[in-house]
Amino acid sequence: MLELLAPAGSMEAVAAAVENGADAVYLGYGDFNARRNAKNFSREEFAAAVSYCHVRGAKAYLTLNTLLTDRELPAAAQVAAHASEIGADAVLVQDLGVARMVRQAAPDLPLHASTQMTLHNLDGVKLAADLGMTRAVLSRELSRDQIEYICQRSPIEIEVFAHGALCMCYSGQCFLSSVIGGRSGNRGLCAQPCRLKYGWMDKADAYPLSLKDLSLAGHLRELRRMGVACVKLEGRMKRPEYVAVVTRIYACAIKEGREPTAEELAQLEAAFSRQGFTQGYYLDRQGPEMFGVREEGKEPRELFAQARNTYQSGEAQRVPVTFYAMIRRGESAQVGVEDPQGRVVTVAGPVPEEARTRPLTQEAVGTQLSRTGGTPYRCEKVRALVEEGLSLPLAALNALRREALDRLTEQRSLPPARRAGAFHAGARYENRREEPELALSVRRAEQVTPELLETRPALLYVPLEELCAHPEVVETANGTPVAAVLPRVVWDREMEQLLRQLEQARALGVREALVGNLGLLEAARRAGFALRGDFGLEVYNAQTLKELRRLGLISATLSFELKLAQVRDLSKNMDTELITYGRLPLMIMENCIIKNRSGHCGCDNPNVLTDRRGARFPVLPAPGCRNELFNSQKLFLADKYDDYRRVGLWAQRLMFTTENPRECVQVARRYREGGRWSPNGYTRGLYYRDVE
Secondary structure, rough: OOOEEEEOOOOOHHHHHHOOOOEEEEEEEOOOOOOOOOOEOOOHHHHHHHHHHHHOOOEEEEEEEOOOOOOOOOHHHHHHHHHHOOOOOOOEEEHHHHHHHHHOOOOOOOOOOHHOOOOHHHHHHHHHOOOOOEEEOOOOOHHHHHHHHHHHHOOOOOEEEEEEOOOOOOOOOOOHHHHHHHHOOOOOOOOOOHHEEEEEEEOOEEEEEEEEEEEEEOOHHHHHHHHOOOEEOOOOOHHHHHHHHHHHHHHHHHHHHOOOOOOHHHHHHHHHOOOEOOOOOOOOOOOOOEEEOOOOOOOHHHHHHHHHHHHHOOOOEEEEEEEEEEEEEEEEEEEEEEEOOOOOEEEEOOOOOOOOOOOHHHHHHHHHOOOOOOOOOEEEEEEEEEEEEEEEEOOOOOHHHHHHHHHHHHHHHOOOOOOOOOOOOOOOOOOOOOOEEEEEEEOHHHHOOOHHHHOOOOEEEEEEEHHHHHHHHHHHOOOOOEEEEOOOOOOHHHHHHHHHHHHHHHHHHOOEEEOOOOHHHHHHOOOOEEEEEEEHOOOOOOOHHHHHHHEEEEEEEEEEEEOOHHHHHHOOOOEEEEEEEEEEEEEEOOOOOHHHHOOOOOOOOOEEEEEEEOOOEEEEEEEHHHEEEEEEEEEEEEHHHHHOOOOOOOOEEOOOOOOHHHHHHHHHHHHHHOOOOOOOOOOOOOOOOOOO
């Protein structure tokens, strides 16, 4: 049966989820999870939540799914160790360094790959398995054929989102909130700027980045047939009543092997929606009908009052138990209880007396032991041996039942026996003392000119598609090493084309590949390329660098959400580079907002999204008919060279996007030779300010 995983942003929400049929809940503990602005849990509250779940037959998963600095990892290790000690059933992670840390600090605590890891193809899932993950949460953009393809071949469990908010960007790849507002979605504090108004060219008059909520109610049996292990409900920021309503509807449908009724669908929409729901990604039907905004309406008071009653007025009696009783002459009365996992508790009471009037019967014993109201237990069967002619007060039987169930609760609350580990950061590496090399990244072949190459770049990054379409670029490079930039998103149905392109690039003499997603490392390695890590791999700490080196990478691009001081302090066991010029990427989107705007493809024309303040964000095509949103201002650090030349970089990267060939040369010369040129309006990015 499908596992139903529900959100819990508070202890009340834990009760709301469990009492309404959730098989598991996921919850945050402290400041190391993707919903830091939720209430979250203290150490004691988290332990109480795990115990509450386990007694009632549910699992509790800890979310540690944010990027962490080296200074934060020791505290996070304590959180992981405590979670393992008290019996959390798994921990969700995004950061490869956090995963590495958890394997040390809590070696027996199962790891789940968060959707923030942007796993969207089979190779990515297989790599997660190689990293020790037991479950992968797939990107929400995948269609059902791609989900099924992965499920049928995955070595680990697959979890998919079934209900709740959709991000416009692939999870784990969004930098919009951090770059424009200093609040990072990768650090758990997304400000949701995608829900604001934007417009094309000049006027912000629509919501082209605000997707409706997802709802796969109506596809639950199909998901089960496909091999999905778990369906997930989003909503740790939502109120407990919402959790109760949505959990109950999905739980009943899954348990009864059906889809939600029309009345239940109406309740889902009343609980929360953005002008209805969408299944666009799942059905592979994208378009403007997938978008909507939250409209203020009347609170569904009656629905929410009924929902509150489900978790405030008693127990749902979730756990089926079997009672055993033995009432014999001259012996203490004995009552035992057994749970579905085979735990057996036995208690003894008074010695029965000879009956004077009405003797105790087997039926009477069964009736008393079946009265489990007010507890998490449901009596499924009673097996009683009662000798004739004996008497025992019913109050004594009731007391034995209560004592047995209390002891069973104690047993079910006990954490599993697990090994305790210790996190060791390992050896520190000295920063490189050499000045950083110059690496150039282009989007179009025409940007590569002899004048640009005269700036003597150590490496030239060119998109794989451009290399295949314009093989003359390699010849134009005239000895400058060229690396192929792989797409950040490649579905399994696109993998064959990617492999052909890699073969073409290899035939041209290209030997290195810049990879920004875990699911593409193996394809590039199999094709014979040396691997360099792009910004999409989210390198935020030294443990991630160690893990990437173990995976065979020869260099890695550091996160542009780090401050320069943090970059300097990072222990670098491999070559690193930093983006020091260009329009920073803010989003990569499966839904083509260019086509949504006009109804037809328009990648060849300039497309600019404007916000309420008049800032203009270029929207550029990405491989696979996807879009990328770039920052309105260009990052510029040429005049800050002294600040970053000593932070231990192998290379600084100038990233050219909308620049024409002449501008590319102008920028490269400024970084190479100095001077006074600077772009009209620029940003220092996040290198000098704290990111929350």
